[in-house]
Amino acid sequence: MTNLDGVFRREWGPAVAALARWSGDITIAEDAVQEAFAEALQAWPRDGVPHNTGGWIVTVARNRALDRLRRESVRPGKELAAVVDDIRASADHADVHPVRDDELRMMFTCAHPALDPTSRLALTLRLISGLTVAEIARALLQSEAAVGQRITRAKNKIRHANIPLRVPPAELLPERTPHVLACIYSVFTEGYFSTAGPSAIRDELCDEGVRLAGEACSLMPDERDAQALAALVLLQDSRRETRVDDCGALVPLDEQDRGRWDRGRIARGLDRLQLAAGATGPYLPQAVIAALHATATSWQQTDWAAICMAYDRLIEVVDSPVARANRALAIGFRDGFAAGLSALDEVADDPRLARSNVVASIRADLLRRAGRRDEAVEWYRIAMDGNGSDQAREFLRRRLAECGGAY
Amino acid sequence: MHYFALLLGPEPTSAPDPDAHAAEMAAYQAFHAKAASAIRAGDALTPSATGVRITGGPDAPTITDGPFAESAEVAGGYYVFEADNLDEALALARDIPAAKYGAVEIWPTVFYTPPSQPVGTSWLALLLEPPANAVAPGTPEWEAGIAAHQKFGAAAGDRTNGGAALHPPATATTVRVRDGEVLLTDGPYVEGAEVANGFYFIDVADRDEAVKVASMIPATTVELRQLMGVSGL
Numbered sequence: 262m263t264n265l266d267g268v269f270r271r272e273w274g275p276a277v278a279a280l281a282r283w284s285g286d287i288t289i290a291e292d293a294v295q296e297a298f299a300e301a302l303q304a305w306p307r308d309g310v311p312h313n314t315g316g317w318i319v320t321v322a323r324n325r326a327l328d329r330l331r332r333e334s335v336r337p338g339k340e341l342a343a344v345v346d347d348i349r350a351s352a353d354h355a356d357v358h359p360v361r362d363d364e365l366r367m368m369f370t371c372a373h374p375a376l377d378p379t380s381r382l383a384l385t386l387r388l389i390s391g392l393t394v395a396e397i398a399r400a401l402l403q404s405e406a407a408v409g410q411r412i413t414r415a416k417n418k419i420r421h422a423n424i425p426l427r428v429p430p431a432e433l434l435p436e437r438t439p440h441v442l443a444c445i446y447s448v449f450t451e452g453y454f455s456t457a458g459p460s461a462i463r464d465e466l467c468d469e470g471v472r473l474a475g476e477a478c479s480l481m482p483d484e485r486d487a488q489a490l491a492a493l494v495l496l497q498d499s500r501r502e503t504r505v506d507d508c509g510a511l512v513p514l515d516e517q518d519r520g521r522w523d524r525g526r527i528a529r530g531l532d533r534l535q536l537a538a539g540a541t542g543p544y545l546p547q548a549v550i551a552a553l554h555a556t557a558t559s560w561q562q563t564d565w566a567a568i569c570m571a572y573d574r575l576i577e578v579v580d581s582p583v584a585r586a587n588r589a590l591a592i593g594f595r596d597g598f599a600a601g602l603s604a605l606d607e608v609a610d611d612p613r614l615a616r617s618n619v620v621a622s623i624r625a626d627l628l629r630r631a632g633r634r635d636e637a638v639e640w641y642r643i644a645m646d647g648n649g650s651d652q653a654r655e656f657l658r659r660r661l662a663e664c665g666g667a668y
Numbered sequence: 669m670h671y672f673a674l675l676l677g678p679e680p681t682s683a684p685d686p687d688a689h690a691a692e693m694a695a696y697q698a699f700h701a702k703a704a705s706a707i708r709a710g711d712a713l714t715p716s717a718t719g720v721r722i723t724g725g726p727d728a729p730t731i732t733d734g735p736f737a738e739s740a741e742v743a744g745g746y747y748v749f750e751a752d753n754l755d756e757a758l759a760l761a762r763d764i765p766a767a768k769y770g771a772v773e774i775w776p777t778v779f780y781t782p783p784s785q786p787v788g789t790s791w792l793a794l795l796l797e798p799p800a801n802a803v804a805p806g807t808p809e810w811e812a813g814i815a816a817h818q819k820f821g822a823a824a825g826d827r828t829n830g831g832a833a834l835h836p837p838a839t840a841t842t843v844r845v846r847d848g849e850v851l852l853t854d855g856p857y858v859e860g861a862e863v864a865n866g867f868y869f870i871d872v873a874d875r876d877e878a879v880k881v882a883s884m885i886p887a888t889t890v891e892l893r894q895l896m897g898v899s900g901l
Contacts, residue, residue, distance in 0.1 A: 373754075374852045375754055375758065375841040375852050375854060376854050377854035377855075380854065414838045417804070417836075417838060417839065418838055418839045418854070421776050421805075421835045421839045422754045422774075422776040422835065422839045422840075422841065423669055423752075423753045423754050423776065424753065424754045424755075425752075425753040425754070425755055429755065433755065436850070
């Protein structure tokens with residue numbers, strides 16, 4: 262039945278989106294598609310897999326939804342009664358089939374700014390990507406009960422506060438599109454930068470982030486920030502296989518085996534980068550940085566001047582202290598480690614970094630490269646005391662040992 | 669559908685500067701002109717020092733005079749909007765002057781009974797509940813609550829003048845505008861505190877009578893605040 266899993270995964274998002282448009286209610290849509298899948302599991306092995314699997318699922322799901330609405334409509338006071346009248350008017354004669362706009366509608370609704378950011382991510386993974394609550398719980402390192410409750414609350418808010426299932430009107434798009442892109446990027450980063458959890462689910466999130474970014478590009482072809490996001494995730498993801506070693510420690514960029522970087526993803530990322538020219542959001546400069554690394558023949562041959570410029574641009578778009586700290590490292594390679602250290606001093610006291618070890622890690626790295634090993638040891642220890650993933654701590658432990666220190 | 673907008677913010681501790689007050693009033697009038705087609709009701713509340721809180725429910729009401737020291741953020745006004753969806757309600761909320769220095773909570777109403785006569789300077793009874801007590805429409809607890817409110821209506825309905833029940837706090841959205849940027853938060857403004865659950869307008873001659881009627885309302889806490897009657901809505 263593995264082949265059916267693939268079909269279900271592919272058809273889930275479009276079918277739920279189509280049913281949601283038709284019924285105006287996400288829960289009805291989700292339940293109906295679930296029932297249609299259950300029916301397919303019975304019917305397809307018996308009768309053969311239909312030619313148009315998506316059409317089959319949507320038709321069956323619509324009929325199940327209609328059955329349910331008819332049942333609910335004779336039980337006054339039930340929650341669903343409110344939507345029944347709307348549907349009745351159109352349901353019996355209107356045909357429903359998935360159209361591409363349905364998915365875009367669903368992306369905007371799941372990423373609505375009146376929902377908590379974690380809820381946006383969970384809803385996107387559930388309704389668009391078709392992950393189960395258990396899978397989302399594993400991905401977000403939360404309990405199944407907590408994720409289930411979060412999704413239910415979000416769907417209740419969409420229904421009762423009447424968050425519209427639509428692509429926002431033109432005047433709202435400039436403020437809403439960044440939320441959709443940010444939600445897609447968080448699908449990717451939860452997989453790519455995630456600090457724990459089984460690697461299978463992390464791989465799935467990376468793949469899904471790349472897929473959704475591509476979807477956003479085809480659904481909003483004129484949206485250059487979507488192209489920039491797609492470029493960024495492809496270029497970052499090209500290094501997925503080399504960024505963690507067999508022992509689970511992070512491998513820094515300068516030690517990664519560039520021969521194992523995914524050339525196909527790099528090429529696709531560079532294509533996207535061309536289309537992203539003129540994008541104004543935070544993804545373009547990050548994609549440029551990723552592209553400069555991806556196309557450098559070695560760490561030594563990297564174009565640090567161009568990378569520093571991209572960081573300058575990134576800081577103009579988002580005043581992020583983490584970006585400033587990383588920029589200091591790039592300056593260290595462009596102008597020498599002393600220059601890097603003084604650039605780092607400018608951001609070291611930023612209160613937003615009070616709970617982060619990013620400055621200590623970068624300071625230790627610059628000191629080590631400058632040959633100031635005793636000071637490097639001190640800062641590696643400080644970095645290890647700060648927050649950090651097991652992968653990152655493993656890496657710091659190794660560096661500390663290389664400098665002759667121990668933790 | 670109808671949305672209830674609750675305006676929250678720090679309460680001025682001294683009499684406002686006349687120029688600042690005039691500018692504030694002008695900002696509200698501009699908002700009323702812009703949002704006229706969507707505003708169904710709205711007004712400023714008199715200072716919380718003149719308000720009353722009633723806890724303990726109709727059987728054992730405890731009455732406390734304002735101000736209510738425990739909260740820095742005080743309700744300063746309200747609106748009822750009629751809007752097709754949350755996007756429209758949020759677009760209205762961000763234009764409310766209070767969103768720039770305080771916050772506006774947008775609550776979907778379960779049902780809204782418009783006042784049958786002008787509310788003028790009558791009283792707003794704001795029903796407050798701990799978030800854990802919030803129940804969803806359609807549940808047995810909700811039905812029990814409806815029955816209690818029907819009982820209240822039978823006893824005091826002639827002295828109420830419209831009101832609404834609100835959906836649970838998970839459906840609320842908080843709107844703030846800072847440096848021209850709109851900041852939305854999922855849920856009520858102050859987490860963990862007692863939150864709005866419904867309201868009545870109480871139309872009586874004096875404060876004692878208003879306290880008497882509000883004491884009969886089935887709610888964990890009732891905050892009773894007189895309307896300023898300045899909005900002209």
